[in-house]
Amino acid sequence: MSDPPETDRREVVEEVHGEEIRDPYRWLEEDTEEVRAWVERQNDYADDHLRGAVRDALEPRFEARAEVQSYGVVTPCERGYFQTVEAADEDHPKLCFRPELDAEPTVLADPNEWPETDSLDWFVPSSDGALVAYGRAAGGEEQYDVTILDAETGETVGVVRDCGRTNPESVAWTEEGFYYVTTGSADEGAQLEKQIRYHELGAGESAAADDPVLTDDVGEHVWPQLGYTDGTLVVAYHRGWTHSDVYRWECDGRSPANGELVELVADADASFRFALADGTAYFRTDYDAPHSRVLACDVDADAADPDDLAEVVPEREGTLTDVAVAGDSLVVHRQRDAASSLSVYDRTGGKRRDVALPEYAAVGRGDLTGHPDAPEFYFRAQTFDRPPWVARGRTDAEETTVVSERGPESNGDSESPFDSDLDLVVEQQFFESADGTEVPAFVVHREGVERDGDNPTVLYGYGGFRITLTPRYDRFRVPFLEDGGVYVQANLRGGAEYGEEWHRAGMRERKQNVFDDFYAVAEGLIEREYTRPERLAAMGRSNGGLLVGAAITQRPDLFGAASCGVPLLDMLRFHEFLLGESWTTEYGSPDDPDDFRYLREYSPYHNVSEREYPAVYFETAAGDTRVHPGHARKMTARMQAANTGEKPVLLRTETEAGHGVGKPTSMVVAEQLDRWAFLYDQLGVPTESNASDETNVTGESNASDESKGTE
Structure with a gap:
């Protein structure tokens, strides 16, 4: 050469x-x-x-091997189920909605009809599932426009352009709109400049800069996580991967102008990531627990010393990496020697059962979902020799059911969902x-x-x-x-x-x-x-x-x-x-x-x-x-x-x-x-x-x- x-x-x-x-x-x-x-x-x-x-x-x-089906995890809501699905002959996954789990899905957004380098990278349903917001980017640049759809009709309700590096953790729905994080553009070298804004439905197509700013006092090293429950916005400022400050913002559910930032978890040199349900914040944290545990408090509580938070799920063998609320239960994901395990607890910390998984199986980040109003949860798992599958579990039953997995139709005459008979x-x-x-x-x-x-x-x-x-x-x-x-x-x-x-x-x-x-x-x-x-x-x-x-x-x-x-x-x-x-x-x-x-x-x-x-x-x-x-x-x-x-x-x-x-x-x-x-x-x-x-x-x-x- x-x-x-x-x-x-x-x-x-x-x-x-x-x-x-x-x-x-x-x-x-x-x-x-x-x-x-x-x-x-x-x-x-x-x-x-x-x-x-x-x-x-x-x-x-x-x-x-490219011509196979793939499925994202099911996200349950009051009105139905959201999921991304990519057919064997497609380049991008579509965003789909079903009012019932066994119903035929409705395609809400199909990136395969967009320019080839445009992609739908994430979505966040509203609390009741009537609406869904998704992030669209071009050329893999992770600079997003956010589109809001009616989940029943698929009609576009609004578009917020030029939001920067908005992500699903930084979107929190209210009854009339949503809070979200915007950043400056990559072209201007301003991705670390962040604001928390509020978008009220009804504006049609607009720019993020037109939405009111809740605060721009975020800091270059901080990535906010947002959540909303019962008229309160909860904000966690994550500084790197080792420190979080958590606040609440009392607001009227519409305008961010009517509120005051109050410290919720104070003086903790540890990571606190939250899930919200019925006015309670459940924190996955490594505070005094290097393998992490779950602590909880009411979101309307006074500023709390971490030692005063209620312990719900204690630290155990294996690292606690995620928690989802499902009905009256918490589903906890742990990793032990880098493989996954799932367990179901009641909301006070009583363990109900373990969820059966194959040896050396893994549930990915963001691949465990639930809803506070239903005793069901979903997860997406995979192994080195089994392609990803999506399963449904119930907090009140032992068995789990596979709801989405590559079918034999992707392999010609094969009756196996795998693309190889390799014995690994x-x-x-x-x-x-x-x-x-x-x-x-x-x-x-x-x-x-x-x-x-x-x-x-x-x-x-x-x-x-x-x-x-x-x-x-x-x-x-x-x-x-x-x-x-x-x-x-x-x-x-x-x-x-x-x-x-x-x-x-x-x-x-x-x-x-x-x-x-x-x-x-x-x-x-x-x-x-x-x-x-x-x-x-x-x-x-x-x-x-x-x-x-x-x-x-x-x-x-x-x-x-x-x-x-x-x-x-x-x-x-x-x-x-x-x-x-x-x-x-x-x-x-x-x-x-x-x-x-x-x-x-x-x-x-x-x-x-x-x-x-x-x-x-x-x-x-x-x-x-x-x-x-x-x-x-x-x-x-x-x-x-x-x-x-x-x-x-x-x-x-x-x-x-x-x-x-x-x-x-x-x-x-x-x-x-x-x-x-x-x-x-x-x-x-x-x-x-x-x-x-x-x-x-x-x-x-x-x-x-x-x-x-x-x-």
């Missing part, structure tokens, strides 16, 4: 906290015609490596990190794979922001497993696998623990003879992309390839762009001299040196409004210049996509094809086109130029 495109070095030299910092590719942070031309050349270079026999062999298998082995194993901490990881492969030290293996990690990597079905991972690959998902510190202590052990000055955990799993897989470095790939996205960037600069000897998506890589300037300033609570701030020292020590961009690197495939998106694409651009340029080996360093930039939200299925298929074609080639995974090629199957590079650049 040809050499990578040349990139001009334009040295910027700064003294930061007494250290000279050189940045030769800062010009790639800009959005100019010159940068866009550079991105186009990099895309062409990536195409030269990725478009070939391996990708061609995978394409029909991936396209077949799923094990949870533990690996000792550098400081002696036991780190769990799920190891997944097909039956019959031998530990001969030579299996192609992909190691996936994240490690941050209290996010737990739970078992997840991935239809585009199936071919890799069918072809003898081993997939490993590591549960690193920085997540919430074992509560807040596990999170804090991987944040700020302790971030190196996350990387060491990842290396411990990689080394353990080699020691246990699953694979060898040449056939081991590191994979991660976003904060997980930072993990991969650290891995290839700190331990390039440990990996033969790396897939690094929408990553943070310049940890001395991340806070200058988009949402970066809000992440200083997790990473620390480069403006602080103490934080700067440890950030500089591991910042991947600043630790690239002349040496041989594994093959790397960077992915970013021009419309990413979370992580700036300049991270991946600069890192690509620096690594291409410094790499003394023959393995390629590639960059793919999607020009009409964002961080990952709302992508059409057709775009997802193309993205996954490129990613897995890269991994197949670099790890030597046999396909129909190369199974007879002995050198490729063993993971060694072929002599021909064609094989050198593909992953």
